Amino acid sequence: MSVAAPTSASEEEQPTPPFAARTVVRRLRSHAFVAVAALAMAVYVTHGLWQQPYTNVIADNVGDQAFFEWVLSYGVHLLRDGGDPFFTTLMNTPLGVNLAANTSITVFAILFAPLTVLAGPQVTFVTILTLNLAGSAFAWYLFLNRWLTHNRVSAAVAGLFCGFAPGFVSHANGHLNWTSGWIAPVVLWRLLKLREKGHWLRNGAILGVLLGGFFTIAAEGLFFTALAGGVFLIVWSLSRTTWPEARAALPTVLAALGVTAVVAGALLAYPLHMHFAGPQTFKGTGFNQRHYAEDLGSYFSFSERSLAATVGLGSDLAPNPTEATSFFGMPLMVLVIASLIMLWRRADPGRRVTLRAVTVVGVAFLLLSLGPRLNFMGDETDIPLPYALIQSWPLFDSALPLRFALVLVGVIGIVLALTADTLLDRTVVPHPAHTAFATAFAFALIPIFPLPLVYRERAPEPAFIANGTWEQYVPDGGTLSALPFAINVAADGQRWQAYTMARGGRQFLIPDGYFLGPDLDGAEGKGRIGAVPRRTDWLFLRAALYGHITQVSNADRAYARADLQYWDIDALFLPPTITGPTGPLYRAALEIVATDLLGEPERVDDVLVWRIRPGTDPVDR
Structure with a gap:
């Protein structure tokens, strides 16, 4: 037969x-x-x-959902502004991300772009x-x-x-x-x-x-x-x-x-x-x-x-x-x-x-x-x-x-x-x-027989991003980041960028992000999750994940100065709530550490903003 x-x-x-x-x-x-x-x-x-597709998230994998939402939005960006489907510097600036080595779902991103723009x-x-x-x-x-x-x-x-x-x-x-x-x-x-x-x-x-x-x-x-x-x-x-x-x-x-x-x-x-x-x-x-x-x-x-x-x-x-x-x-x-x-x-x-x-x-x-x-x-x-x-x-x-x-x-x-x-x-x-x-x-x-997926709420998009207020703080092609910097266990900053891409218009770059990349900056190495961490990354992430309040030293400020220059950041902001892998993260601890390191923020819409102006030293206090 x-x-x-x-x-x-x-x-x-x-x-x-x-x-x-x-x-x-x-x-x-x-x-x-x-x-x-x-x-x-x-x-x-x-x-x-x-x-509630705008507020509910898969409880057991918040990071991957954020990554795929980013890739779907990148499809809209490709159709509107052009670019490389398999490499981008919008994320992990200045090095960029090899999307071909990640799950870039390019066909989905292109085919469903009209729905992404609409909804x-x-x-x-x-x-x-x-x-x-x-x-x-x-x-x-x-x-x-x-x-x-x-x-x-x-x-x-x-x-x-x-x-x-x-x-x-x-x-x-x-x-x-x-x-x-x-x-x-x-x-x-x-x-x-x-x-x-x-x-x-x-x-x-x-x-x-x-x-x-x-x-x-x-x-x-x-x-x-x-x-x-x-x-x-x-x-x-x-x-x-x-x-x-x-x-x-x-x-x-x-x-x-x-x-x-x-x-x-x-x-x-x-x-x-x-x-x-x-x-x-x-x-x-x-x-x-x-x-x-x-x-x-x-x-x-x-x-x-x-x-x-x-x-x-x-x-x-x-x-x-x-x-x-x-x-x-x-x-x-x-x-x-x-x-x-x-x-x-x-x-x-x-x-x-x-x-x-x-x-x-x-x-x-x-x-x-x-x-x-x-x-x-x-x-x-x-x-x-x-x-x-x-x-x-x-x-x-x-x-x-x-x-x-x-x-x-x-x-x-x-x-x-x-x-x-x-x-x-x-x-x-x-x-x-x-x-x-x-x-x-x-x-x-x-x-x-399967049970439904477990879901929970995640941080809503801040008005600072949704209303386009961020454009007043970042020049065209500039770098903006939520705190903490985006990673798989705290991917909100990547989501905010994704939502601006889906709406079109001006875009901003972000440091770090949730993706797979080499374990050495700018060189081929073994794979790792996210960017190679810098000292300032850990300073903010430790406060958000564990509520740890670091007594900021001059050495911390020196490292932060170098890191901010490396990323060429124009502004940082802290949203009202931060989505973590199992629930909200420690926003209050993060605000204390960021203020100690960067100085007093501006309250804009529903976020706190720290301007990182060219030619000034925001951490030299």
Whole structure:
């Protein structure tokens, strides 16, 4: 049996035109039902943000939401004022930020720019997040329905699982890149289309264009998809049963892949150059790969944002709430193993090849997700794992191992689709085990039903920014910063800049920011989160995060003088409230430290402003 199974009886039987028309209507009605169900689920998961998109924020990842709002606003800036989509000096002045080495979601930023202008990046963020979740479920449904199953109900159940699996709901805590799970089925669909004879040029070009666009949305996810697709095709092709079919298709596939390489290479030449060799690039990642590795026990545990958690069965084995990438639960893992055994016994030789290839992909990516050393139930062991051999390879050195577990969502979705297809097949004589499997489906899937994202309020945009009063304090192209300087745990200053970009007009630069960059100023180094900190950064951040009031010394003032000159700052301001990673930060302590260091501020609108006038020394008191 080929990997490309017929999808419906209507396609095989070639019905008469009237019947065909009714079949098309039924198919479209089914598609519409699944699309509406997926969208309803996505709105349910994100409804806390929809209630108040301008003031509510994802509680477990304030920084990433601020970063993506900034990138969405930068798309408006690109369309209005021009610029480089993959590098900017608006942030982290004077060095700038290599956006190609970050998740710049350029395609999203450009496509949704009209919405960003109309409603602001806050609304655009939650819109894309919602559509990503719904689109992932619907895309997997269409893929499974087209290539694998005969019953649309089977594809719908598996598609909804793929779109709202615990790992992707976890990444909905701020990640517009990783919630783009629809990329995988779209790429796999086009990959399978490459073997169509006579269409190698068209199919290769389409895949090349898709890869060029998807790179800017989720480069890491695209890498995982390509890797998984490659492993599957190699295992499937080398089987004795399917080798003749694979050999016959090989010339067409290679020709199409050549076209894909040319088209994608042309589109990605500059982004890839910037990613690997551009200014402010870096090696590796700013995260510890041993820390961000999957715990073997998490595969059999339940997420803290699942229905099981409401009765006390949630687990905290993930490094943080955004990286709970597996958490399928014991019932589902047992169901998958039992389903593979059942499917294998019933399968013809061709289907067995497909099952073998899918299983190899699942096992391989499970092992990769465990990282360089085995972790079990919260403890790291001394047992080395395969990832230790490849963690320094290009691309693998920039990946977080636990994210490889997201590939298993697709693997499990395929197994669920095939199992449901077998159970719903009316041409098969019912077996006593069918009832047990149907019960197991409910027992396995109900506990991992997602809970809505946790949200809370964040600091509203100050009138000083919203009303444009800031323009009186900063010349065109000047530098302005909120206190504390923007970083992942205090990203308000980055948000204020984002909102001015979305509105158009004059812009200001900011020092620092939340991004990934090198750990050495102006030189390629290992990756780190944010800019290399200067002494004045820490002076303000310590006051905001911990309420620590430093007794400012002349040495502090000397360092501040040099730092302010380095950033070429025109003005600093302190908003009424400051958003932190878990709640408001210590504004009063920050005001005391800033006043001691910079002198008495001006009260303007709803903020305190310190002018840093050219030719004067604001810290020489």
